[in-house]
Amino acid sequence: MDGEGCYSLYQKTVLPNGLRIITEEIEHVRSAAIGLWIGAGSRDEREGYEGISHFIEHMFFKGTEKRTARALAESLETVGGQLNAFTTKEYTCYYAKILDEDLDLAIDVLSDMFFHSLYDEKEIEKEKKVVIEEIKMYEDSPDELIHDLFSEYVWNDHPLGKPILGTEESINALTRDKILFFLSEHYAPDNIVIAVAGKIVHQDVVDKLSAQFGTFKRGGRRVLEGTPTGQTIERYQKKDTEQMHVLLGVPGLGQDDEDIYAMHIFNNILGGGLSSRLFQGIREQRGLAYSVYSYHSTYVDTGLFAIYAGTSPNNTKEVVECILQELINIKQQGITVGELERTKAQIKGGLYLGLEAVSSRMSRLGKTELTYNRVLLPEEVIGKLEKVTLEDVSRLMGRLWQKEKTSIMTLGPAGHEVILSDLQKQIGWE
Numbered sequence: 001m002d003g004e005g006c007y008s009l010y011q012k013t014v015l016p017n018g019l020r021i022i023t024e025e026i027e028h029v030r031s032a033a034i035g036l037w038i039g040a041g042s043r044d045e046r047e048g049y050e051g052i053s054h055f056i057e058h059m060f061f062k063g064t065e066k067r068t069a070r071a072l073a074e075s076l077e078t079v080g081g082q083l084n085a086f087t088t089k090e091y092t093c094y095y096a097k098i099l100d101e102d103l104d105l106a107i108d109v110l111s112d113m114f115f116h117s118l119y120d121e122k123e124i125e126k127e128k129k130v131v132i133e134e135i136k137m138y139e140d141s142p143d144e145l146i147h148d149l150f151s152e153y154v155w156n157d158h159p160l161g162k163p164i165l166g167t168e169e170s171i172n173a174l175t176r177d178k179i180l181f182f183l184s185e186h187y188a189p190d191n192i193v194i195a196v197a198g199k200i201v202h203q204d205v206v207d208k209l210s211a212q213f214g215t216f217k218r219g220g221r222r223v224l225e226g227t228p229t230g231q232t233i234e235r236y237q238k239k240d241t242e243q244m245h246v247l248l249g250v251p252g253l254g255q256d257d258e259d260i261y262a263m264h265i266f267n268n269i270l271g272g273g274l275s276s277r278l279f280q281g282i283r284e285q286r287g288l289a290y291s292v293y294s295y296h297s298t299y300v301d302t303g304l305f306a307i308y309a310g311t312s313p314n315n316t317k318e319v320v321e322c323i324l325q326e327l328i329n330i331k332q333q334g335i336t337v338g339e340l341e342r343t344k345a346q347i348k349g350g351l352y353l354g355l356e357a358v359s360s361r362m363s364r365l366g367k368t369e370l371t372y373n374r375v376l377l378p379e380e381v382i383g384k385l386e387k388v389t390l391e392d393v394s395r396l397m398g399r400l401w402q403k404e405k406t407s408i409m410t411l412g413p414a415g416h417e418v419i420l421s422d423l424q425k426q427i428g429w430e
Contacts, residue, residue, distance in 0.1 A: 009024050009025065010022060010023070010024050010365060010375045010377075011023050011024075011025075011202040012369070012375070013202075013206045015189070015209075015210060015213065015214045016214065017189040017190075017213075017214060017215060017216065017217055018188075018189045018190040019189035019190075019192050019193075019194065019213055019214070020192070020193045020194070020369060021193075021194050021196070021205065021206050021209055022193060022194070022195050022196075022365045022366070022369050022375065023195070023196045023197065023200060023202045023205050023206075023365070024196075024197040024198075024361055024362075024365060025199075025200055025201065025202060026197060026198055026199060026358060026361070027199065029100075029198055029199050029358055030099060030100055030199060031097060031098065031099055031100060031198050031199065031358050032097070032098060032099070032100045032103050032106075032196060032197065032198030032199055032200050032358060033095065033096070033097045033098075033196070033197050033198055033358045033359040033361070033362035033363075034095065034096050034098075034103065034106050034107065034110065034194065034195070034196045034362065035093050035094070035095035035096075035194070035195045035196075035362050035363065035365075035366045036093065036094040036095070036110055036114065036192065036194055037091060037092075037093050037192065037193040037194070037195060037366040037367065037369075037370045038091060038092045038093070038094075038186065038187055038191060038192055039090070039091050039186070039191040039192070039222050039370055040053055040091065040092055040182075040186035040187065040191065040222065041053050041087055041088050041089045041090045041091050041092060041164070042054070042087070042088075042089045042159065042160075042162055042163070042164045042166075043089045043090050043159045043160050043224065043225070043299070044090075044159070044186055044222060044224070045159055045162065045166075045182075046159075048170070048173060048178075049170075049174075049178060049182060050162055050163075050166040050167060050170035051131070051163070051164070051165055051166015051167065051170050051171050051174070052166070052174055052178060052179065052182050053087050053092055053164070053182075054087040054092075054131070054164050054165055054166065055127070055128075055131055055166070055171065055174055055179070056092070056179060056182065056183065057085045057086070057087045057092055057094070058127050058130065058131060059117060059119055059123070059124065059127060059179065060085065060094060060113045060114070060117050061073070061085070061113070062117070062118070062119075062120070062123045062127060063117070063118050063120065063123065064112045064113060064116040064117050064118060065112075065116040065118065066112065066116065067109075067112060069123075072109065072113065075105065075109045076096055076098060076102070076105065076106060076109060079098065079099065079102045079105065080098075080099065081096060081097055081098035081099070081102055081105075081106065082096060082097045082098075083095075083096045083106075083109065084096075087164055088164065089160060089164060089299065090299055090300060090371070091367070091370055091371075093363075093366065094110060094113065094114070095359070095362070095363075096109065096110060097358070097359050100198055100199035100200065103196075103198075103200060103205075103208075104208065107208055107209065107212060108212075111212035111213065114187070114213075115212075115216070119176050119179050119180065121176055124174070124175075124176055124179070128171050128172060128174065131165065131166070131171050132168050132171055132172075134165060135163075135165050135166070135167070135168060135171070136168075138165060142239055142241050142243075142245050142411050142412070143243075143245055143291065143308075143310055145411070146245045146247050146308070146409060146411045147247065147306070147308070148163045148164075149237065149409065149411070150233075150247045150249060150304075150306065150407070150409045151297075151304060153231075153233045153235055153407075153409065154230050154231060154232075154233055154249065154251075154304065154407055155228040155230055155231075156228070156230070156231055158225065158228035159225055160228050160299060160302070161228065183218070184218050184219055185218075185219045186219060186222065187218060187219070188217075188218040188219035188220055189213070189216060189217065189218065190219075190220055191219070191220075191222055192213075193365075193366050193369045193370045194209055194213065194366075195362045195363075195365035195366030195369065196362065196365075197358045197359075197361040197362040197365060198358040198361075198362075224300065224301070227254075227301045227302050228302060230251050230302075232404065232405060232406065232407050233407045233408070233409065234407065234408050234419070234420050234421075235407075235408070235409045235410075236409070236410045236411075236417040237409070237410070237411045238412075238413070238414050239411050239412055239413075240413060241411070241412045241413065242312075243310045243311060243312065243313070243412060244310070244311055244312070244313045244315075244316040244410055244411070244412035244413065244416050245308070245309075245310050245410065245411040245412055246308065246309045246310070246311065246316060246319060246320060246323075246408070246409075246410050247306055247307070247308050247408070247409045247410075248306065248307045248320070248323055248324075248406060248407070248408050248420075249304055249305055249306035249307065249406075249407050249408075250304075250305050250400050250401060250402070250405045250406055250407065251302065251303070251304065251305075251400075251405060252296050252297065252298065252302065252303025252304045252305040252400070253296070253298065253302075253303045253305075254298065254299065254300060254301045254302050254303055255298050255299065255300060255303075255371060255372070256372075257303075259392065259395065259396045259399065260298065261381075261384045261385050261387075261388050261392075262388050262392040262393050262395070262396040263296055263303075263305070263396060264296075264347060264385065265340065265343050265344065265347070265385065265388050265393060266330075266335075266393050266396055266397070267294050267295065267296050267305070268343045268346060268347060269330075269335055269339050269340075269343050269393075270294045270307070270326070270327075270330070271292065271293045271294030271295075271307055272293070272294065272295075273346070275342075275346075276293075276294075277326050277330075278292050278293070278294065278307065278309075278322075278323065278326060279292055279293070281322060281326060282309060282319060282322050282323070286318075286322065288309075288311050288312075288315050288318060288319050288322070289309045289310055289311045289315075289319060290310065291308070291309065291310045292307075292308065292309040292310075292319075293307075293308055294306065294307045294308070295308075300371065305400060307323055309323065313412055313413050313415070313416040314416065316410065316412075316416045316417075316418055317416075317418050317423070320408070320418050320420070320423055321423055321426070321427065324423055324424060324427050324429060325427050327397075327401050327429075328427060328428070328429050330393075330397055331397045331398070331401055334390055334393065334394050334397075335390060335393055337390065340388070340389075340390060340393070344385055344386060344388070347385055348382050348385065351378055351381065351382065352378065355378060364376070364378070403424055403429055406420065406424075408420045
């Protein structure tokens with residue numbers, strides 16, 4: 001095979017058609033995880049195709065030329081394994097976790113789904129109803145819905161802001177021809193990584209996968225629409241809920257940004273866990289919210305940093321004031337040496353603990369190879385985190401949290417909206 005290489009314990013082979021196979025051999029386990037990673041998600045959906053990536057994920061489980069939907073569901077469960085999938089804005093993954101002795105079965109099932117799914121017209125119509133119910137369920141969960149709405153409004157008409165599930169209208173407009181066209185364009189070998197971790201032998205895996213995936217040809221490398229410029233919003237959406245749901249955010253960082261590791265540290269300190277400033281200040285000390293956290297969504301060329309809280313409507317203004325005050329405290333005074341060191345240890349521990357599972361190791365292989373075109377080693381991540389200084393975090397704060405870049409969205413009962421500019425002025429954020 002051409003294109004062979006090795007990253008420490010990780011081995012990579014590029015098949016002649018461009019498909020990448022990357023493995024990690026773990027001798028002391030009895031299991032293996034395999035993931036079929038496709039560089040196609042909701043970001044790749046043109047007008048009239050919204051929600052098709054996620055819909056195709058569903059259709060992969062609806063029957064093949066030799067297996068019914070039930071046979072697919074039972075195929076790995078009967079040997080104690082798991083078969084599942086998920087769709088994001090930038091990629092889709094189909095994966096299995098099995099005993100090492102059942103790897104052949106997992107490869108056969110995944111390749112059967114990939115090449116021989118029927119996309120039966122009756123099943124497509126039936127699955128439309130299922131996905132529309134999933135959309136309705138999501139819309140009934142305001143603590144989840146607000147994040148999609150926020151992205152949609154901030155990124156305006158850019159595909160990155162569209163919901164992964166699509167809309168009821170867009171799902172009803174999907175057809176078998178659209179599905180086959182999207183597959184031909186995006187489910188191409190140049191756009192696929194197969195990651196395997198566990199008690200396996202690299203060359204054995206390559207031989208088996210080559211037999212199934214080594215010769216097919218479709219489409220080509222993805223071409224993404226331009227980076228979204230984004231806009232600052234101040235928006236309220238009425239919904240009859242018991243709580244007011246609040247989301248503040250600013251444009252974030254792309255995956256290759258020099259400050260991405262400072263971002264990880266800042267996010268953990270601000271709202272990344274039970275010991276974070278927002279959790280301690282808003283929940284533990286003031287009792288104003290049950291759920292309060294921050295997160296950073298990173299994409300190929302951009303990102304979105306946001307802070308969420310769910311609170312009683314009468315406490316909305318106070319919660320937003322607390323969030324803004326914490327931000328201005330960090331912006332003016334920075335973080336402490338103790339916070340920096342504790343957070344580095346926390347992230348390091350979480351990273352290594354996550355690698356105890358073969359499925360986590362497989363995910364790291366597939367996701368980083370697909371998005372970075374190389375495996376991002378845990379040691380490399382830890383090394384870059386260790387180099388982050390107090391000044392790096394302060395610089396990041398200066399980049400991100402500027403008054404004119406800050407957006408807010410509230411979702412809940414009427415009469416409790418907040419005016420962000422008034423609160424910023426009130427706490428002295430100029």
